[in-house]
Structure formats: structure tokens, C-alpha cells
Amino acid sequence: MSKERIIYGIYDDDDIILNAVNSIREKGHHIEEVYSPFPIHGLDHALGLKYSRLAICSFLFGLTGFCCALLLMWAIMIYDWPMNIGGKPSFTLNENLPAFIPVTFEMTVFFGAHLMVITFLIRCGLYPGSNEKSPDPRTTDDKFLMEIHTNNDEKNIKKIKDLMKKTGATEIKEKE
Amino acid sequence: MLKQSLYLYGFLFFLVLGCGDSASDGRKFTKHPGYEYMPDMYRSPSYETYSENPIFNNKSTAREPVSGTIPRGHMPFGYENTLEDYLKAGDNLVNPLIKSEQNIADGEALYGMFCAHCHGSNGDGQGSVSHPVYGAIPSYNDNLQIRRTGATMSELKDGNIYHAITYGLNAMGPHASQISPEERWKIIMFVNNLQKVDKYMYIFERNTKIICLVLMLIGSIALIYGFISAKKNSYSDEEIKKIVKELYNENKNNSSDDGEYLKKTSHSDGYKSSHKKADDDYHYSALFSKIEDRFKCHLDSDQKKNAHNLDDVIYVTKHYFHTIKQRPWSSLLVSNLFFLMISLAALVWLAVQYISQSGWSASLLRIPQAVSSFLPYGGAIMLFIIVTGAMHWHHTYHWMDEALTSEYIIADTVDDKKPIYTNDKSQDTILNKKYDYIIAGKTAYLNIPFFIFRSLIYLIGWCLIAYFLRKYSLKEDIEGGLKWHNKMFTLSALFIVFAAVTTSTGAWDWIMSIDTHWFSTLFGWYSFASFFVSSCAVLAIITIHLKYKGYLEDVNANHMHDFGRYLLAFSIFWTYLWFAQYMLIWYSNIPEEVTYYVIRFDHYHILIIIALILNFVSPMLLIQDRAAKRLKGQVLFVAILILIGHYIDVFVMIMPGTVGTHWHLGFVEIGVFLGYIGFFTYVVLSNLGKVELQPKNHPMLIESKHHHI
Numbered sequence: 001m002s003k004e005r006i007i008y009g010i011y012d013d014d015d016i017i018l019n020a021v022n023s024i025r026e027k028g029h030h031i032e033e034v035y036s037p038f039p040i041h042g043l044d045h046a047l048g049l050k051y052s053r054l055a056i057c058s059f060l061f062g063l064t065g066f067c068c069a070l071l072l073m074w075a076i077m078i079y080d081w082p083m084n085i086g087g088k089p090s091f092t093l094n095e096n097l098p099a100f101i102p103v104t105f106e107m108t109v110f111f112g113a114h115l116m117v118i119t120f121l122i123r124c125g126l127y128p129g130s131n132e133k134s135p136d137p138r139t140t141d142d143k144f145l146m147e148i149h150t151n152n153d154e155k156n157i158k159k160i161k162d163l164m165k166k167t168g169a170t171e172i173k174e175k176e
Numbered sequence: 177m178l179k180q181s182l183y184l185y186g187f188l189f190f191l192v193l194g195c196g197d198s199a200s201d202g203r204k205f206t207k208h209p210g211y212e213y214m215p216d217m218y219r220s221p222s223y224e225t226y227s228e229n230p231i232f233n234n235k236s237t238a239r240e241p242v243s244g245t246i247p248r249g250h251m252p253f254g255y256e257n258t259l260e261d262y263l264k265a266g267d268n269l270v271n272p273l274i275k276s277e278q279n280i281a282d283g284e285a286l287y288g289m290f291c292a293h294c295h296g297s298n299g300d301g302q303g304s305v306s307h308p309v310y311g312a313i314p315s316y317n318d319n320l321q322i323r324r325t326g327a328t329m330s331e332l333k334d335g336n337i338y339h340a341i342t343y344g345l346n347a348m349g350p351h352a353s354q355i356s357p358e359e360r361w362k363i364i365m366f367v368n369n370l371q372k373v374d375k376y377m378y379i380f381e382r383n384t385k386i387i388c389l390v391l392m393l394i395g396s397i398a399l400i401y402g403f404i405s406a407k408k409n410s411y412s413d414e415e416i417k418k419i420v421k422e423l424y425n426e427n428k429n430n431s432s433d434d435g436e437y438l439k440k441t442s443h444s445d446g447y448k449s450s451h452k453k454a455d456d457d458y459h460y461s462a463l464f465s466k467i468e469d470r471f472k473c474h475l476d477s478d479q480k481k482n483a484h485n486l487d488d489v490i491y492v493t494k495h496y497f498h499t500i501k502q503r504p505w506s507s508l509l510v511s512n513l514f515f516l517m518i519s520l521a522a523l524v525w526l527a528v529q530y531i532s533q534s535g536w537s538a539s540l541l542r543i544p545q546a547v548s549s550f551l552p553y554g555g556a557i558m559l560f561i562i563v564t565g566a567m568h569w570h571h572t573y574h575w576m577d578e579a580l581t582s583e584y585i586i587a588d589t590v591d592d593k594k595p596i597y598t599n600d601k602s603q604d605t606i607l608n609k610k611y612d613y614i615i616a617g618k619t620a621y622l623n624i625p626f627f628i629f630r631s632l633i634y635l636i637g638w639c640l641i642a643y644f645l646r647k648y649s650l651k652e653d654i655e656g657g658l659k660w661h662n663k664m665f666t667l668s669a670l671f672i673v674f675a676a677v678t679t680s681t682g683a684w685d686w687i688m689s690i691d692t693h694w695f696s697t698l699f700g701w702y703s704f705a706s707f708f709v710s711s712c713a714v715l716a717i718i719t720i721h722l723k724y725k726g727y728l729e730d731v732n733a734n735h736m737h738d739f740g741r742y743l744l745a746f747s748i749f750w751t752y753l754w755f756a757q758y759m760l761i762w763y764s765n766i767p768e769e770v771t772y773y774v775i776r777f778d779h780y781h782i783l784i785i786i787a788l789i790l791n792f793v794s795p796m797l798l799i800q801d802r803a804a805k806r807l808k809g810q811v812l813f814v815a816i817l818i819l820i821g822h823y824i825d826v827f828v829m830i831m832p833g834t835v836g837t838h839w840h841l842g843f844v845e846i847g848v849f850l851g852y853i854g855f856f857t858y859v860v861l862s863n864l865g866k867v868e869l870q871p872k873n874h875p876m877l878i879e880s881k882h883h884h885i
Contacts, residue, residue: 088765099763
């Protein structure tokens with residue numbers, strides 16, 4: 001029988017679960033997921049996650065915003081309706097650039113921030129009508145939950161449960 | 177039958193057992209030694225080493241070696257147990273063993289067996305047997321207190337230590353019988369390490385000291401050279417007037433073409449027409465080229481074009497020589513201000529750590545304390561520059577010149593060397609042509625007594641707060657508890673308010689008043705952002721230096737990460753303020769504001785571009801990434817770039833208003849900057865070596881140690 005079984009360990013503190021993750025992974029068990037009410041520094045490293053490529057996304061989004069802003073400023077201030085900026089009527093993008101920098105900066109941040117939030121929601125599967133991902137609603141408040149998948153081997157399950165208990169889990173349960 | 181005999185044998189067996197117990201004769205608690213049924217070699221028939229011996233005269237079995245011989249495997253130690261021989265041993269003995277890791281490891285093990293219980297496992301004299309009063313043991317790395325033997329503990333020579341192990345010293349007993357000579361040398365090899373490397377006490381090494389002194393020497397040579405060459409190239413105002421007039425007369429007689437030009441000038445329609453002519457086609461071009469040949473100089477082309485009469489020509493020429501004289505003073509001001517404000521910004525940094533209750537920095541607070549120890553030195557030189565300015569030795573702060581702020585001049589004294597100026601109109605006075613109503617309008621704030629008074633308030637205030645923050649921190653080390661921490665918290669909070677005002681007004685006074693006509697309310701923050709990020713760079717560099725030298729064991733990549741964040745954040749902040757100031761002035765296009773950037777963009781654009789690349793682009797690209805901020809080498813590299821960039825930034829703040837278009841970044845400027853690096857480093861590092869590197873009783877030390885981000 002190779003039905004997969006899922007064990008949950010619930011912890012009280014972010015430091016405790018960080019140490020628990022380290023020591024459980026040291027014993028060679030794979031941790032599927034950790035649910036936490038807030039980001040824990042160093043947890044991604046402890047879980048052995050791959051290096052995030054979100055930074056590249058963020059750079060590309062920012063670049064898009066930068067280009068859009070310059071295009072916008074060129075279109076409305078130079079091309080469509082040439083404006084005399086600060087008494088310097090040169091009507092070129094290049095020479096009027098200082099005036100456009102604040103807009104460009106804001107647009108870069110705007111594109112970066114909003115597209116990053118959307119990317120984040122998509123990556124987490126948090127679209128409207130999606131199912132709840134967390135196995136325990138308390139992880140959105142003050143509890144930290146560790147999820148381990150294992151095969152149907154009572155001995156192994158007992159080992160994992162003992163390990164969780166030893167590393168400070170306040171509550172251990174199994175998915176029915 | 178069998179049963180009966182078993183009982184009998186059993187009884188006999190116990191009887192025999194009882195007899196065999198030689199220590200008992202059956203009575204309880206007796207002093208009787210017991211019978212010896214079998215004295216199995218209890219007593220030796222021969223004489224034992226330490227037993228009495230009736231044969232020899234001194235009744236002792238143990239014999240001394242035959243006179244004139246030495247035992248096998250034993251080297252005699254030719255020194256007596258006297259202070260004299262102790263010193264002699266120090267001078268003469270050298271460690272015969274080869275320095276190897278194995279030997280040092282052996283030494284460490286032996287040290288742990290024979291020495292650590294008193295001297296402490298890390299040589300700090302805090303072993304389990306020691307007592308602060310009755311058995312105080314000096315630390316091996318103590319480099320301050322000179323001992324009875326004429327040297328400090330860290331200067332002890334190998335021979336001294338060997339002598340001390342052999343015969344003992346002060347409360348220490350002789351260890352000759354326990355530790356063999358070879359073992360002694362191994363222990364000495366390990367103790368050598370304890371004398372040098374200290375986790376808690378920074379040792380300002382001789383080589384670093386020499387580098388600092390060499391840099392200071394270069395700096396003073398550069399400064400002296402600057403003054404001498406400025407003096408050599410200078411002409412007095414009268415001389416210039418005379419020479420220019422002579423050249424003018426020659427010109428008039430010799431050249432008819434220029435004569436034509438000269439005629440035109442009298443009814444020239446001024447600026448517009450001359451401005452549109454080609455570069456070398458302006459009034460007095462021939463005269464100016466003669467002047468340039470005569471004085472071997474290059475006058476400012478804008479000023480040449482705007483000269484409309486002979487007085488203007490003389491003024492342009494004089495102005496050139498005034499700016500030449502200004503060069504060494506300005507380079508001194510740039511470097512001094514840069515390092516003075518860095519040390520002030522380090523103090524602000526320290527105060528911010530206290531009022532924000534930062535835990536991560538608790539173990540490296542000695543570093544900003546040391547950096548702020550430069551304040552009195554930089555402050556004294558700043559005062560020197562201000563006072564000499566008030567005495568008209570130089571014209572850095574040219575609003576100090578009475579000629580600019582007085583409306584009238586007493587008629588009789590016009591041609592004197594020092595005319596008498598006045599603001600009261602009377603029959604004896606005539607209008608002062610040099611009168612500058614904008615500068616005159618600022619005299620309520622910009623006048624010499626108030627200026628010196630303000631400077632004194634800033635400098636004394638800063639120095640006092642630096643002194644007290646340091647003092648409280650040292651008291652905390654000794655006494656512990658929260659008392660001193662809370663005091664420092666209060667003092668820091670007060671200081672932040674004081675610093676917020678004084679850094680702004682200080683920047684207005686010391687930097688902005690050079691361009692007296694110009695003003696920018698943002699200027700204080702812009703310049704302080706520059707100094708603050710430079711200060712963060714200096715703190716990062718010193719921390720990394722200490723890490724490379726093996727100090728600060730509690731400081732790790734997480735702390736480096738925080739320094740990287742400081743550098744990146746304040747570089748962006750500086751760029752933001754720089755650009756905000758520039759863009760507002762560029763946009764509004766008001767002449768009296770724009771002049772500030774006109775001279776900078778026309779004559780200093782290379783430096784501005786370099787500064788922007790170093791101060792904005794380099795941190796942006798090089799320490800944006802999390803992993804990059806955690807690399808010591810990368811943070812060090814960026815910190816050095818930022819320091820250079822902000823020196824250039826301060827250079828561009830000060831030079832256009834003092835040296836003007838005739839600026840150089842040559843031997844004088846760079847030499848003085850290098851000299852200041854040496855001076856600053858010397859002051860800071862020697863202060864760092866005075867007390868233990870890590871504060872002892874800071875309440876957040878543990879947090880600092882376990883800092884994790």
C-alpha cells in the first residue's frame with residue numbers, strides 16, 4: 001500500500017520552527033511546505049528552496065514602466081502638444097529629461113509594484129474563487145505549520161511525529 | 177552425613193576467610209595494623225631513592241650528579257633566579273623549535289594542562305584560580321601597563337617567558353620539575369599567539385602606523401608645496417595694475433587694429449553683441465593674450481569676453497591671482513570638512529543606534545565612537561580656517577570682506593592700501609563700487625562674530641556629546657545594568673535634535689556661504705546625506721579591516737548585510753536629494769539660483785558625472801543583491817568607491833565658489849586628501865586600540881551575536 005499520508009506539526013514561534021526545519025531536514029526528511037503568518041528570514045534557505053527568479057521579473061516590470069513613462073512623456077509633452085518647459089523651449093526629449101525623471105521614477109515603481117503583486121498572486125494561486133491552501137486557519141494568526149508528506153509506513157510516521165515533538169511542536173495531527 | 181560434612185567444611189571455609197583478612201584481628205575500629213601473614217615484598221631490602229641511608233654522610237640515598245657532569249638528556253639553564261638574569265635570558269634566548277602547527281597545537285594542549293587554570297584559556301589572566309585582588313594575573317596581550325620587568329606583557333620575549341616558567345615569577349611558582357625544556361618552548365610558541373591576536377583589544381600595528389605617517393607626510397608636503405607655489409605665482413594688486421597698464425599702453429602704440437577695437441569699446445553696446453562673437457573675437461583679445469603671455473596663465477574666457485574697460489581687465493587679472501592663492505586653502509577646507517563631517521555623521525549613526533534601540537550593532541559600537549574621536553582635531557582645523565579667513569589671510573568666505581558689504585568709502589582713503597569703508601553717508605564719503613547689496617543684505621546672519629560664535633557652538637556641542645557618549649559607554653562596561661544605557665538613550669535623543677539643526681546650519685555656514693548669492697533650503701540635508709553615506713562607508717571599511725585582522729568574532733555576514741543596506745539606502749537618498757535640488761533649480765530657471773549650476777555644468781561636468789557614477793550607479797549595481805551585500809570584499813570595494821565619489825561631491829560643492837574656473841585636481845588636492853586619510857586613520861585606529869573592541873555590558877549584545885537576517 002503506497003497511499004501518501006500527510007502530517008502536520010504546529011509550532012508556536014518562528015525561531016522554533018526555523019530550528020525545527022533545520023533539524024528535521026538534517027535527519028533526511030523532506031518538508032513539503034511551511035505555513036506562516038509572516039515571512040521568516042532564512043526559511044527559504046533552510047527549506048532548501050531554489051533561488052527565486054522574482055527579482056528578474058521585478059527588473060523587467062520596472063523596465064517596462066520606465067519605457068512606458070518615457071514614451072508617455074514624449075507623446076504628450078513633445079510630440080502631440082509641444083510644451084515650453086521651464087522657459088527652455090527646446091522641444092526635445094533629451095534636453096527636457098530632468099522634468100520627466102519624477103514621472104519616470106513613479107511609473108517605474110508603479111509598474112514594478114503592481115505587476116509584482118499580480119505575479120505573486122498568480123504564483124500563489126490566489127485568484128478569485130480559488131480554494132483555501134492552508135490546512136489550518138490559525139496559520140494566518142499566530143501559529144506556524146509544517147507539512148510533511150510520507151508513504152504509508154507506520155514506523156516512519158512515528159519517527160517523524162517524535163521528531164516534531166522533540167523540536168517543539170505544540171500539536172501534531174494527520175490529514176484524514 | 178553428606179549434609180553434616182558440608183556444614184563443617186562451610187564453617188572451616190569462613191574461618192579461613194576471616195584469618196586471611198590481615199587488617200582485622202576480629203576487633204572493630206582498632207588502630208592495630210593487623211597481622212602480616214604473608215609480607216609479600218612489603219618492605220624493600222634495598223635502599224629507596226627518598227629513604228634514609230646510614231651509609232652516606234647526609235643520610236640521604238638520593239645522590240647529586242658527580243661534579244662537572246650533566247645527566248643524560250638534560251641541558252643546564254645558565255641563568256640564575258634573579259631579575260638581572262631574567263632580563264638577560266630575554267635578550268639572549270631564542271626558541272630552538274621550528275614554528276609549526278603541530279608544535280603550536282602541542283603547546284596549546286600543554287598550556288591547557290599547566291597554565292590555563294591561572295592565566296585563562298585565552299591568556300586573559302581570568303583563569304579559574306585567579307582573583308581580581310589577591311591573585312590578579314595580567315593578560316598576555318596587555319600592551320599598556322609596563323611591568324616591573326620593564327616591558328608590557330605583549331612585549332615579553334621568549335627568553336623572559338622561559339625564565340618565568342623555569343623559576344617562577346611573582347606569585348607564580350617554578351614549573352621546571354613539571355615541564356620539560358622542549359615542552360616549555362612549545363608552550364611559549366602558543367603563548368606568542370596569545371600575546372598577539374586578541375579578540376577584544378585592537379592592536380594598532382606598526383606597519384599601519386607607518387603607512388598613516390607616510391600619508392600624513394605626503395599631505396603636509398602637498399599643502400606646503402601648494403602654499404609655496406601659490407606664493408611664488410602671486411603678484412600684489414598694485415603690481416598687476418602696473419603691469420597691465422604698461423601692456424595696455426604698449427598695445428595702444430603698437431597695434432592700430434587693437435586701437436580700433438579700443439575705440440569701439442567706449443560706446444560698446446555691451447554684453448549681447450560681444451557674447452555672440454566668435455571665441456577669440458572679443459574686446460581686448462590682443463591685450464588679454466599679452467597678459468596671458470606675460471603672467472603665463474589662462475584667464476577665464478567668460479570673464480575676458482565681459483571686460484568692457486581697462487578696470488575690468490585689471491579686475492579679471494587680479495581675480496585670477498586671487499583664485500590661485502585660494503587653491504591650497506580650498507583643498508585644505510575640502511578635505512578637512514569631509515573628514516570632520518564624516519566623524520560627526522558617525523556620531524549621529526551612533527546616536528541613531530541608541531534611540532532606535534538597535535540590537536544588531538551592539539557589538540560594534542566602539543567603531544563609531546572611535547570615528548567620532550576625530551571631531552576635536554577636524555574641528556580645531558576648521559576653526560583655524562575660519563579665523564584665518566576672518567583675518568583675511570584667504571578669501572574662502574569672501575563675504576567677510578568689508579569692501580562688499582559697505583555702501584560707502586571714505587574719499588581720502590580710496591587709493592590707500594587699506595581703504596576705510598563705512599555704511600554711513602557723509603560729506604567725506606563716496607559710493608563704493610564693489611558694494612554688493614545681496615551680500616550686504618545677509619549681514620544680519622553672515623557676519624564674522626556671529627559666524628565664529630555659531631561655529632564654536634556646533635563644534636563644542638558635538639565634541640561634548642561625543643565625549644559623554646564615550647564616557648557613559650565605558651562606565652557601562654564597568655558597572656553594567658541599564659542605568660548608563662538609559663542615559664545614553666536620553667543623550668542620543670537630545671543630540672539628534674541638536675544635530676538636525678546644526679548639520680543644516682553648519683552646511684549653510686561652512687559650505688553654502690561660499691556661494692554667498694545663492695541659497696537652497698535643501699542644502700543642509702543634501703550635504704549631510706553625502707557625509708552620512710561616507711560615514712557609513714568608513715564604518716564598513718573599518719569593520720571589514722577588523723574582520724580581516726581577526727577581530728570582532730561576533731560580526732558576520734548578517735552585519736555586513738546591514739552595512740550594505742545602509743550604503744545602498746543612503747546612496748539612493750543622496751541621489752534623490754541631489755536630483756531634487758538640481759531639478760527644481762533647473763525647472764524654475766531663476767537667474768540667481770541657476771548660476772550655481774552654470775559654473776558647475778560648464779567647468780566641473782566631468783567631476784559631476786564621475787560623482788554620480790560612483791555614488792549612485794556603483795552601489796545600485798554592485799550591492800543591490802542580497803548575496804552581494806553579504807560579501808566583505810564587495811562591500812569594501814563599493815565603500816571605497818563611495819568615499820572617493822563623495823570627496824568629489826564635496827569638491828564640487830566648494831571649489832567653484834573659491835577657486836572658480838581655474839580648478840585642478842592635482843598634487844595639492846589629492847596630496848592633502850591622502851594626508852587627511854592618514855591623519856584620520858591614525859586618530860581613529862589609535863582610539864580604537866585604547867579600550868576593548870566589544871562593549872561588555874550592552875544590554876543587546878546577545879541580540880547582536882545572534883543577529884540573523
